Amino acid sequence: QVSEYTTVTYYTTNPDCNYYTLTVSGENGTTTGGGSYLSGTTATLTAASNTCYEFTGWSDGDTSNPRTVTVTGDATYTAVFQAFTYTISYAAGANGSGTVASTTKTCGVDAVLQSNTFSRTGYTQTGWSETDGGTKAYDLGASYTADEAKTLYPYWTPNTNTAYTVYHRQEQLDGSYVTVDTDNMSGTTGASVTPAVKSYTGFTAPATQTVTIAADGSTTVTYQYTRNSYALTWDGNNGVLSGVYTNGNVKYG
DSSP states (O other): OOOSOOOOOOOOSOOOOOEEEEEEEOTTEEEEOOEEEETTOEEEEEEEEOTTEEEEEETTSOOOSSEEEEOSSOEEEEEEEEEOEEEEEEOOTTTOBSOOOOEEEETTSOEEOOOOOOBBTTEEEEEEESSTTOOOOEETTOEEOOSSOEEEEEEEEEOSOEEEEEEEEEEOTTSOEEEEEEEEEEEOTTOEEOOOOOOOTTEEOOOOOOEEOOTTSOOEEEEEEEEOEEEEOOOOTTSOOOSOOOOEEEEOO
16 A cells, blocks of 8 residues: 655755854954854954054964854854054164163053163263254153154253363473462363462462363363562662672562
8 A cells, every 4th residue: 555645855955954153352353253153154254453453363373354264163263453562762872872772662552761871971861852962852761652663862961060170380480380279170061161260479360261161071271370570679778789789570489
């Protein structure tokens, strides 16, 4: 006896009707493509970075963006976003010496400029300039907010205790000069100074000199004091002088 019913089996192109979950994420950016997918289908993943960041790839090493994947099971895809960084370099300039380590500035995050300094004889670094020999733009250790690379140079302040020496020399009877006083002075590097002369009995002081204080403390001023001469006249006071007497000029002392 033949049954009047016939059993027919239908097959879909994807006999595995399982659904799987794709988890797509990334810190400091936006991702798409996550969700539930039928096994064997494809999914498109995208990653868009936030301000100050760039997409550098996925955690499994793939760098495609957008990225197409075939769904075969639950999977997690993590986008990697890296912040932009900028290098702040420090240059000694024409007059400085030494080295100062660079500073790395992360986009959107204030950087702290170096407090370490370069060296220059007769000067102290008190800040940073954007040009060699320029005006002061930043204090030492100040915050730097610009999202850009920069080279900074030392801003110099002249020392106020730079040494200079004043020699006072007196003329001797034989015409030579001997130092009788030495004044160890100090002042501001690069400043003009006019040291005072002294007063010595029997000597004529020279004119004052104006000099510029050298940064290395090598500036000297020499004042030479001329021994006074006096007219000598012999007078017998209505009498007669015996011996040899000569009128003329004689030096003090």
